[in-house]
Amino acid sequence: MKVFDIALKDLTRSFRSTFAVVFMLGVPLLVTGMFYFMFGNIASEGGFSLPKTKVVIANLDEGGPKFQVNPKNIPGGKKADTMGDLIVSILQSEDMADLIEVALVTSAESARTAVDSQNAQVAIIIPANFSHQFADVDGEAVIEFYQDPTLTIGPAIMRAILNRFMDGMAGVKIAVNVFLDEADSSKYVFAGQVVQLYLKDSLAESDDPAEELLDVRTPANGQNNEAEESQNLMLNIIGSIMGGMMVFYAYFTGASTAQSILREEEEHTLPRLFTTPTSQATILTGKFLSVFMTVFVQVIVLLIAARLIFGIQWGGILSVALMAAGIIFSASSFGIFLNSFLKNSKQGGVLFGGGLTVTGMMGMIKIFAMNSAIANKMGDTISLLVPQGWAIRGLMQSMNGEPTVSVLITLLASLVWSVTFFVIGVWRFNRRYV
Amino acid sequence: MSDVPAIEVLDLQKSFGENHAVQGVSFDVKQGEIFSLLGPNGAGKTTTISMLSCLLRPNNGDARVMGHSIRSDSTGVKSVLGVVPQDIALYEDLTARENLSFWGKMYGLRGSKLKLRVDEVLDVIGLRDRANERVGKYSGGMKRRVNIGVALLHKPKVIYMDEPTVGIDPQSRRNILDSVVKLKDEGMTVLYTTHYMEEAQELSDHIGIMDHGKLIACGTGEELVKLVGQQTRIDLTLNGDGSNVMQMWQAIDGVSRVSAEDGLVSVLVADSNLVLPHLFEAAAQLSIRITSVDIREPNLEAVFLHLTGRALRD
Numbered sequence: 001m002k003v004f005d006i007a008l009k010d011l012t013r014s015f016r017s018t019f020a021v022v023f024m025l026g027v028p029l030l031v032t033g034m035f036y037f038m039f040g041n042i043a044s045e046g047g048f049s050l051p052k053t054k055v056v057i058a059n060l061d062e063g064g065p066k067f068q069v070n071p072k073n074i075p076g077g078k079k080a081d082t083m084g085d086l087i088v089s090i091l092q093s094e095d096m097a098d099l100i101e102v103a104l105v106t107s108a109e110s111a112r113t114a115v116d117s118q119n120a121q122v123a124i125i126i127p128a129n130f131s132h133q134f135a136d137v138d139g140e141a142v143i144e145f146y147q148d149p150t151l152t153i154g155p156a157i158m159r160a161i162l163n164r165f166m167d168g169m170a171g172v173k174i175a176v177n178v179f180l181d182e183a184d185s186s187k188y189v190f191a192g193q194v195v196q197l198y199l200k201d202s203l204a205e206s207d208d209p210a211e212e213l214l215d216v217r218t219p220a221n222g223q224n225n226e227a228e229e230s231q232n233l234m235l236n237i238i239g240s241i242m243g244g245m246m247v248f249y250a251y252f253t254g255a256s257t258a259q260s261i262l263r264e265e266e267e268h269t270l271p272r273l274f275t276t277p278t279s280q281a282t283i284l285t286g287k288f289l290s291v292f293m294t295v296f297v298q299v300i301v302l303l304i305a306a307r308l309i310f311g312i313q314w315g316g317i318l319s320v321a322l323m324a325a326g327i328i329f330s331a332s333s334f335g336i337f338l339n340s341f342l343k344n345s346k347q348g349g350v351l352f353g354g355g356l357t358v359t360g361m362m363g364m365i366k367i368f369a370m371n372s373a374i375a376n377k378m379g380d381t382i383s384l385l386v387p388q389g390w391a392i393r394g395l396m397q398s399m400n401g402e403p404t405v406s407v408l409i410t411l412l413a414s415l416v417w418s419v420t421f422f423v424i425g426v427w428r429f430n431r432r433y434v
Numbered sequence: 435m436s437d438v439p440a441i442e443v444l445d446l447q448k449s450f451g452e453n454h455a456v457q458g459v460s461f462d463v464k465q466g467e468i469f470s471l472l473g474p475n476g477a478g479k480t481t482t483i484s485m486l487s488c489l490l491r492p493n494n495g496d497a498r499v500m501g502h503s504i505r506s507d508s509t510g511v512k513s514v515l516g517v518v519p520q521d522i523a524l525y526e527d528l529t530a531r532e533n534l535s536f537w538g539k540m541y542g543l544r545g546s547k548l549k550l551r552v553d554e555v556l557d558v559i560g561l562r563d564r565a566n567e568r569v570g571k572y573s574g575g576m577k578r579r580v581n582i583g584v585a586l587l588h589k590p591k592v593i594y595m596d597e598p599t600v601g602i603d604p605q606s607r608r609n610i611l612d613s614v615v616k617l618k619d620e621g622m623t624v625l626y627t628t629h630y631m632e633e634a635q636e637l638s639d640h641i642g643i644m645d646h647g648k649l650i651a652c653g654t655g656e657e658l659v660k661l662v663g664q665q666t667r668i669d670l671t672l673n674g675d676g677s678n679v680m681q682m683w684q685a686i687d688g689v690s691r692v693s694a695e696d697g698l699v700s701v702l703v704a705d706s707n708l709v710l711p712h713l714f715e716a717a718a719q720l721s722i723r724i725t726s727v728d729i730r731e732p733n734l735e736a737v738f739l740h741l742t743g744r745a746l747r748d
């Protein structure tokens with residue numbers, strides 16, 4: 001009972017300090033908010049603003065049945081003699097102008113070279129038989145999608161656009177096939193009008209095609225598995241930043257709260273506690289429990305606040321619980337461990353400012369490197385050298401919808417860190433006050 | 435009240451490396467009395483109290499508080515003990531009521547009993563109307579009162595007060611001294627440390643004088659004064675080098691001791707009326723001018739001077 005009395009007293013003191021509350025809760029949300037507006041510009045425009053993706057298209061389509069499509073009914077309003085022309089016309093339309101910048105080349109090789117030389121992020125190669133295959137009942141119309149493997153955002157957007165277009169085209173193909181089956185050959189020239197009407201209706205459904213396309217979810221884990229729905233791309237980035245901030249500041253809170261043991265010593269309340277009929281074990285357990293409780297409150301509040309304010313999807317409830325447990329245990333025990341080496345609270349500034357910032361940045365390096373495959377891999381390795389890295393790994397796994405067992409394994413690794421830190425910290429504090 | 439001493443100290447010793455802070459201190463404190471440990475800063479009073487509070491483990495010796503050994507039954511000692519530390523030991527970001535409630539819980543009080551005791555203690559320390567203010571906003575004297583209040587929560591049989599009047603205004607000091615007497619009237623045993631001679635003399639049934647880690651004298655105020663033979667102390671200030679005149683004064687009949695510190699010469703005499711003219715006469719012979727004279731009847735200050743050759747204030 002006394003253990004909880006001591007812990008609750010510390011919790012009250014922690015959250016009664018305006019500075020502490022701002023530091024624990026305000027700063028992580030504020031930093032994330034800055035990134036949110038920087039990337040999304042939500043407040044002023046109500047939508048995301050992204051750098052344009054450079055797309056190079058090699059339209060080699062030699063055509064098939066004559067569609068006689070009225071350019072007025074095609075996004076972009078250009079003449080389209082083939083299905084390839086139709087795709088190019090749509091991608092060059094004003095609706096897409098905010099998202100992509102299209103350049104045309106005459107060969108597949110040129111398109112790929114443009115990507116290899118990083119002059120473009122994505123190459124789309126429409127084969128010579130594309131329209132023909134489209135018109136053939138048994139045919140399979142395929143577009144080659146060639147991208148810079150180190151990039152994620154631009155290609156993902158482009159893939160989403162094409163997926164949406166091809167989904168629409170699949171519907172068109174069924175409509176055309178039904179028409180060709182039913183009509184006599186003299187009416188084949190009207191097939192183009194069928195395409196035109198279908199496209200008109202399809203595109204008219206959306207007021208803002210670009211915004212709708214952004215809602216198309218990117219594949220999880222880089223795999224094109226529709227069943228494993230991925231999260232919204234931008235919210236994924238904001239979520240990663242918020243998660244990183246949460247871990248970074250949770251470790252500061254753990255260290256700062258554990259420092260209350262030293263502060264109580266300096267404020268003379270710890271010696272006074274030792275004059276009461278309360279055992280040293282009870283007093284120290286209460287102090288340690290207060291560290292866990294404070295970090296627990298911080299992490300829970302931040303998880304909920306980020307969900308409500310930024311709409312961040314943290315993952316399944318079990319994964320989130322495991323991930324949060326990993327952060328809470330490792331941040332708390334790391335704080336106790338660090339403080340057990342301090343002679344007084346004044347030394348804490350140096351240790352926290354240096355040690356926690358460096359290890360925190362190391363742990364978050366994976367987030368900074370998320371837009372580059374090579375740096376991401378290196379960052380993954382470096383971040384796992386510090387406990388913050390494991391906490392962030394669990395966070396990312398949960399957010400990416402990885403299996404719970406993967407998050408559980410990461411939690412176990414975090415617990416190994418935590419137990420090691422906790423045992424050393426408790427041993428040192430016990431020895432200090434014995 | 436039984437005859438068992440409230441506090442029984444037996445050859446208590448504590449060293450910190452080469453520093454022998456407490457060297458074989460022994461004394462008894464009867465139940466229901468006020469016992470003062472008097473001595474200058476660094477005399478070993480706080481170290482002694484710390485050992486008696488089970489905060490420090492003695493290198494040698496033992497002590498019993500209401501029969502509980504500080505070596506083998508620290509929980510028993512702590513349960514009958516209230517400690518008022520020298521420094522304010524309160525949570526400044528909590529209110530007085532929250533502080534008292536928390537400390538009450540640490541002494542095992544719960545529920546309605548705790549609430550009742552907190553209210554009673556707030557009345558005793560005179561802070562009920564400001565109980566919900568954060569302690570950090572209190573004056574030094576108010577903090578001292580809460581600091582004492584914490585030690586009273588569980589109605590301890592023995593209370594240690596380690597220099598509770600340091601650095602506070604005269605009014606708060608008067609309140610604290612009055613409250614110490616009240617505690618005695620309620621049957622508590624008080625072990626009080628101070629370096630203010632007047633406090634020890636006013637409050638104490640028995641006084642132990644400590645210096646350099648040793649208990650150099652112990653007894654009632656009267657018993658201690660008798661140690662200096664009821665002598666009067668005359669403090670004089672001179673306008674020149676007093677070494678020669680001090681030798682002449684030492685030779686005067688009725689002078690038992692002459693000492694000097696910081697330009698103040700102290701002379702212990704049997705009868706100041708008889709000796710004082712001779713002091714002026716000797717000074718005049720050496721053309722030394724006496725610029726001030728202060729005659730002090732026998733007190734603990736004189737006892738300390740007699741025993742150590744130094745003034746207590748040093």
